[in-house]
Amino acid sequence: MESNETALGAAFDHDAIAREVESRFGEFFRSRVNPTAAQRDRDYATFAPELLAEMAALGLVGFTAPREIGGGGRTWEEWGHALEEIGYRCEDTGLPMLLSYRETATNLMYTSGMRGRPHLIERYAEPAVRGRHFIGWLYTEETDAFDFTTRVARRDGAWVLDGMKKASTGAPTCTCWIVYARIEDSDDTMVVLVEAADPGVTTLPQRSLGMRSLGVSSVRFDNVVLGDDRIIQATDGLSHSQLFVNERRVTGSSWLLGRMRALIQHIIDDTLPKSRFGRRLVEFDTFIAAIGRMQAALESARALLYRVLHRVEQGKHRSSYLHDPLVAVSKYVATEAAVLCADTAQRLAGDHGFFERFEIDRYLRDFYSIVPIIGGQYAIETELGRRVLFFHKGRGDASEPRPLHRPESDA
Numbered sequence: 001m002e003s004n005e006t007a008l009g010a011a012f013d014h015d016a017i018a019r020e021v022e023s024r025f026g027e028f029f030r031s032r033v034n035p036t037a038a039q040r041d042r043d044y045a046t047f048a049p050e051l052l053a054e055m056a057a058l059g060l061v062g063f064t065a066p067r068e069i070g071g072g073g074r075t076w077e078e079w080g081h082a083l084e085e086i087g088y089r090c091e092d093t094g095l096p097m098l099l100s101y102r103e104t105a106t107n108l109m110y111t112s113g114m115r116g117r118p119h120l121i122e123r124y125a126e127p128a129v130r131g132r133h134f135i136g137w138l139y140t141e142e143t144d145a146f147d148f149t150t151r152v153a154r155r156d157g158a159w160v161l162d163g164m165k166k167a168s169t170g171a172p173t174c175t176c177w178i179v180y181a182r183i184e185d186s187d188d189t190m191v192v193l194v195e196a197a198d199p200g201v202t203t204l205p206q207r208s209l210g211m212r213s214l215g216v217s218s219v220r221f222d223n224v225v226l227g228d229d230r231i232i233q234a235t236d237g238l239s240h241s242q243l244f245v246n247e248r249r250v251t252g253s254s255w256l257l258g259r260m261r262a263l264i265q266h267i268i269d270d271t272l273p274k275s276r277f278g279r280r281l282v283e284f285d286t287f288i289a290a291i292g293r294m295q296a297a298l299e300s301a302r303a304l305l306y307r308v309l310h311r312v313e314q315g316k317h318r319s320s321y322l323h324d325p326l327v328a329v330s331k332y333v334a335t336e337a338a339v340l341c342a343d344t345a346q347r348l349a350g351d352h353g354f355f356e357r358f359e360i361d362r363y364l365r366d367f368y369s370i371v372p373i374i375g376g377q378y379a380i381e382t383e384l385g386r387r388v389l390f391f392h393k394g395r396g397d398a399s400e401p402r403p404l405h406r407p408e409s410d411a
């Protein structure tokens with residue numbers, strides 16, 4: 001079932017996006033990215049800034065950014081569908097992840113600029129669209145999600161930042177970060193802009209399970225002095241961070257569909273030459289059913305994701321105070337489907353799943369890397385369960401913790 005027919009297929013022409021991605025980017029992935037994907041994984045090598053700038057010139061960066069800053073002005077729905085096709089063609093899983101992540105960071109910089117900080121657009125958002133700045137987003141620490149140890153303090157007319165963030169996607173090429181820090185002697189959070197070249201900033205590369213071309217690193221801040229021009233949002237940083245999280249959950253799972261499609265084809269191609277007990281392995285019922293199981297997982301994730309992309313486009317998610325439950329579910333379902341596909345592929349591949357040279361193991365490591373990102377799977381389950389129980393009890397019991405989401409119809 002290679003066509004992308006779903007209940008919403010009629011509402012959005014996925015095939016047109018697929019043709020566009022192929023004609024604009026297909027050759028670039030085949031010639032510039034895919035031949036070196038396995039080596040990048042082995043070496044933890046990231047994408048060079050020059051290659052990233054080339055991607056920007058092609059339009060792989062800033063697909064959804066406003067046209068007035070050089071972006072493509074396309075919708076999230078189009079970008080979500082495009083990312084599936086990018087994921088399908090790009091054999092380095094880290095790249096669609098990086099592209100979708102940086103797209104969101106650039107959009108957030110633009111939005112922050114439009115909220116009364118216009119210099120952020122000129123200095124960071126516009127150059128990012130043109131491939132001259134690479135923006136990261138630094139929230140997570142080893143502490144509870146709302147209890148940062150990273151702090152900003154007012155000293156001699158400037159802000160001084162100290163602390164540590166544990167994971168930065170694309171850190172080796174980040175030229176700046178959006179950083180969340182507690183304001184000294186308060187419970188409030190400030191959002192600040194830190195440049196990689198600022199004195200006192202250190203990136204610490206980390207070895208990791210998968211998506212190694214992302215170069216995920218920790219970032220430490222020691223006495224980093226920032227002027228007022230580096231304030232992105234002076235208070236209530238937590239609601240600012242939610243703008244990022246919501247969009248990441250949508251686009252963070254759309255490219256996974258493409259990688260799943262690629263894996264299904266990879267495992268069939270790998271198995272085609274094999275015969276056992278005088279019969280071709282691809283004719284065994286167990287093999288055929290396993291392929292069907294992977295396809296069913298893919299189609300389920302796709303049906304939900306297309307629905308969410310459409311809903312996001314209509315702007316309905318914005319009525320939710322913190323985040324949209326259906327968006328979280330689409331990340332959850334896509335991740336479970338990807339993990340099922342990778343696990344099934346391993347079982348089908350025999351020792352080809354074990355030896356690196358067949359390039360099947362990388363899917364398993366890459367797909368498992370999505371589990372903790374932007375809300376772990378257990379955290380999403382817990383929040384959803386809490387929501388169902390809360391409303392089951394008739395608008396809830398005041399003694400119970402409130403769910404993070406408001407009740408909201410998906411209609």
Ligand SMILES: Cc1cc2nc3c(=O)[nH]c(=O)nc-3n(C[C@H](O)[C@H](O)[C@H](O)COP(=O)(O)OP(=O)(O)OC[C@H]3O[C@@H](n4cnc5c(N)ncnc54)[C@H](O)[C@@H]3O)c2cc1C
Nearest residue numbers: 137138139140167168169372373374375376377378379382
């Ligand atoms: C490839 C990769 C790239 C990343 N890039 C960035 C980046 O650029 N910037 C950044 O800030 N961070 C980044 N992160 C960090 C990532 O966003 C965090 O891993 C994520 O927010 C989860 O936090 P955590 O790891 O502290 O998990 P924890 O919150 O410690 O979760 C640990 C366990 O507890 C469960 N759990 C957590 N909360 C609940 C709950 N409420 N109810 C039930 N169970 C719960 C989780 O599901 C999990 O099983 C990256 C991570 C990865 C893997």
